[in-house]
Amino acid sequence: MSEKPDKVKDRLPEGKSNMSRNGKAAVFLDRDGTIIEDRGHIRDMSDVVFFPETFEALQKLQDHFLLFIVTNQVGVAEAIITPGDVDRINHHIVSTLAERRIVITDVYVCPHRRTDNCQCIKPKPYFLIKAAERYGIDLCVSFTVGDHPHDIQLAQNADARGIYVLSGHGRKHLAELSDGTEVVAGIKQAAEKIVSTCRVEKYRNRHKQAKEKSILNLDVASELWLRTDLGPVPRHASEAAKARNVKNGK
Ligand SMILES: [Mg+2]
Numbered sequence: 252m253s254e255k256p257d258k259v260k261d262r263l264p265e266g267k268s269n270m271s272r273n274g275k276a277a278v279f280l281d282r283d284g285t286i287i288e289d290r291g292h293i294r295d296m297s298d299v300v301f302f303p304e305t306f307e308a309l310q311k312l313q314d315h316f317l318l319f320i321v322t323n324q325v326g327v328a329e330a331i332i333t334p335g336d337v338d339r340i341n342h343h344i345v346s347t348l349a350e351r352r353i354v355i356t357d358v359y360v361c362p363h364r365r366t367d368n369c370q371c372i373k374p375k376p377y378f379l380i381k382a383a384e385r386y387g388i389d390l391c392v393s394f395t396v397g398d399h400p401h402d403i404q405l406a407q408n409a410d411a412r413g414i415y416v417l418s419g420h421g422r423k424h425l426a427e428l429s430d431g432t433e434v435v436a437g438i439k440q441a442a443e444k445i446v447s448t449c450r451v452e453k454y455r456n457r458h459k460q461a462k463e464k465s466i467l468n469l470d471v472a473s474e475l476w477l478r479t480d481l482g483p484v485p486r487h488a489s490e491a492a493k494a495r496n497v498k499n500g501k
Pocket residue numbers: 281282283284285289397398399419
């Protein structure tokens with residue numbers, strides 16, 4: 252089936268193509284293979300296994316982004332799992348994250364088969380547009396993270412930016428990616444990459460670099476001080492003056 256995914260701008264109501272400008276930024280996370288291990292159609296809590304880096308990564312991301320989970324659960328359409336199973340598992344995931352103070356703003360599930368031709372299956376941007384409208388999100392400054400090429404096409408279809416992870420099925424589908432796709436090892440590296448694009452973070456880094464530079468200068472100063480044989484490095488200028496006076500016998 253040749254599928255021409257809708258572009259966000261085609262889906263927004265007339266005259267509202269800028270409605271998401273200056274909105275909040277979000278990260279739309281795939282579930283299986285991205286934040287937890289891909290264990291097929293999960294029905295049992297015991298099959299929910301978070302990647303060890305997930306918690307820290309999401310904590311880092313939520314400093315700057317609203318977090319969402321967007322997941323295709325074809326097992327529902329295939330009657331392997333029920334919608335209730337999916338809800339229960341998602342609730343368990345969200346509350347486990349909440350215990351670590353991680354807030355998932357919303358969870359979006361497509362329970363259909365690809366052949367059902369539904370509106371919500373990834374890479375259709377339906378859920379991202381829904382989130383943008385409901386939570387005031389600017390998709391142009393938002394990201395998707397996932398281990399399937401659909402997660403990247405999802406970003407493209409929503410005018411967002413996709414980060415592909417090699418966890419889950421990432422390695423298996425690597426060859427299907429289009430050129431220029433941003434590929435990282437896992438959720439940890441995805442978070443680092445996303446956060447590094449933030450203005451606040453860029454400012455912090457610049458500040459940190461400047462601070463490191465000034466420490467460097469201080470070291471040069473201390474070395475000069477030591478070379479002039481004026482005793483230990485003073486903490487303040489006043490101490491420096493005192494030390495100089497002592498040296499000069501005043
Ligand atoms: Mg996945």
